[in-house]
Amino acid sequence: MVAEGTFFRILDAYYIALVQECWEKNRAAILHRLRQEEHVVVLGDGRMDSPGHCAQYCTYTTLEQESRDIVHIVTIDKHETNRNSVIIEKKCFIRTMDALIQEIPVTEVVMDAHPQISALLNPERGRYKEIHQSLDIWHATKNLINALKADMLTCLTVLMMWHGVLRHVRNQHSWATGCCEHEPLDEGSQNKPWIQPAAHQALTAIVLDKRWLSQVKKFINFRDASTVMQLHMH
Structure with missing residues (x-):
């Protein structure tokens, strides 16, 4: 069989190009x-080559929401x-957005709650304040489930x-400023145990x-960035 060095020379000479x-051809068509x-609407996520603060490289991949087509990939050395x-x-996100906003009409970015990138998308003073930021609903659900343990959580639309x-x-089920959205409860449902004071607290x-309340508006569009995260895992 060919030696390792020969194998990589073949890749460099024929395969990579x-x-x-x-x-480039497929991306141009997309x-x-x-x-x-x-x-x-695009989904973005970064993948480090190693955990913690010792990472050497970061690859940031961006997909289009509807088609899940990859529209941009950038890798940066530290x-x-x-x-x-x-x-x-x-740095990867900045390079990605600076390129994409020149190529396609990006109006929304779906991502995890990265504080540095969130600051770039701040609607008042962010570098990309004209672009709406949505947080990945999967991360929000996971965090809430960890907090609520076995409690059931109703899907939200407004605060x-x-x-x-x-x-x-x-x-x-009704109060001065609003009411529940469900149908009237039948008599049998009234017999079930309701939450106790300690658990309610x-x-x-x-x-x-x-x-959570400061970020809840970023989940209203119910976006999911799991596809790009799964891509980085393979």
């Missing part, structure tokens, strides 16, 4: 299609960030409905958590 040509759209691994994903959870679990702390 062919893959690059195929990628971008041409997306330029015809008024609004494009030498480009003065060997600072902490900001390497932020008022979220606050209404605290009343519903006490068998209070713990639930209240979760529902009214300031950090």
